[in-house]
Amino acid sequence: MRLRIVLSKVNPQAISVPTRCAYAGCGGKKFHLRQEVRKPLRDTVYQEVQVHRYQCLRCQRTFRVYPEGTTRAQTSQRVKGLAVMLYLLGLSYGAVSLALDGLGISLCKSRVYDAVQEASKRVPGLKREQVFAGVKTPALGADLTSVTCKGVSLPLGITVDPISGLALTIDALTAEDSQTLKDWIEPIAKSVGAQVLVTDDADGFKTVADEVGVQHQVCKAHVLRNTEDLLDKYQPLVACDADGSLKAIGVSPQQAAADLTRLGELVKSANGSRPRN
Numbered sequence: 002m003r004l005r006i007v008l009s010k011v012n013p014q015a016i017s018v019p020t021r022c023a024y025a026g027c028g029g030k031k032f033h034l035r036q037e038v039r040k041p042l043r044d045t046v047y048q049e050v051q052v053h054r055y056q057c058l059r060c061q062r063t064f065r066v067y068p069e070g071t072t073r074a075q076t077s078q079r080v081k082g083l084a085v086m087l088y089l090l091g092l093s094y095g096a097v098s099l100a101l102d103g104l105g106i107s108l109c110k111s112r113v114y115d116a117v118q119e120a121s122k123r124v125p126g127l128k129r130e131q132v133f134a135g136v137k138t139p140a141l142g143a144d145l146t147s148v149t150c151k152g153v154s155l156p157l158g159i160t161v162d163p164i165s166g167l168a169l170t171i172d173a174l175t176a177e178d179s180q181t182l183k184d185w186i187e188p189i190a191k192s193v194g195a196q197v198l199v200t201d202d203a204d205g206f207k208t209v210a211d212e213v214g215v216q217h218q219v220c221k222a223h224v225l226r227n228t229e230d231l232l233d234k235y236q237p238l239v240a241c242d243a244d245g246s247l248k249a250i251g252v253s254p255q256q257a258a259a260d261l262t263r264l265g266e267l268v269k270s271a272n273g274s275r276p277r278n
């Protein structure tokens with residue numbers, strides 16, 4: 002995947018002198034600069050810029066001329082561009098809003114949505130699906146994590162192509178129940194053409210895989226971790242044959258302990274042959 006993105010600059014000094022009246026049908030070409038107006042701006046660098054207010058000498062109406070990288074909108078072109086870029090890279094509208102917030106720009110997710118809609122009108126065919134278009138993977142990896150945002154724990158869903166290791170999407174989730182997981186996974190699985198969903202062994206994912214119609218595989222890194230936990234739990238129990246069940250089947254505690262150690266080695270070596278995901 003390669004994106005070529007040029008973010009527009011904001012240049013407060015660059016305000017061009019109008020050559021035509023801004024009103025359709027007037028055609029006036031001479032103007033009087035009436036005043037400079039301060040305009041508050043949502044931007045990474047400038048909090049405000051100066052805007053020129055001109056009056057048309059033919060129709061007498063006034064209009065504003067904005068410096069490079071700004072429009073009548075409160076948000077600068079580069080912040081909108083950044084929002085669109087993050088969205089195209091796979092973040093949800095909400096996650097874009099969070100990422101921008103981390104950069105000190107507050108842009109709520111509906112403004113992010115507006116910026117993406119606006120860009121998609123100007124660039125025909127601009128869709129996130131097109132970023133995914135080259136990405137087809139038979140296996141889709143999904144994992145849940147959480148980040149603390151303003152003191153509140155926020156569940157995040159991350160999908161990866163487990164074969165290349167490419168992160169596909171990062172979404173802020175509203176919950177971790179299987180319906181939410183399904184709404185999150187299904188469109189991505191369809192988009193990349195996944196046949197296998199690779200996750201940890203949480204029950205929710207098994208249900209999702211069944212409902213989406215893909216196979217479910219528990220990620221090997223999670224198998225290793227779970228096996229190691231079980232070994233730690235069972236080793237002291239078999240050492241003393243706590244409930245006499247080993248004696249009942251004719252296995253010595255030494256043999257059982259050796260078998261468990263061997264099991265751990267086998268799982269580790271099977272897992273070690275592939276990169277962990």
Ligand SMILES: [Zn+2]
Pocket residue numbers: 022023024027028029057058059060061062
């Ligand atoms: Zn005019």
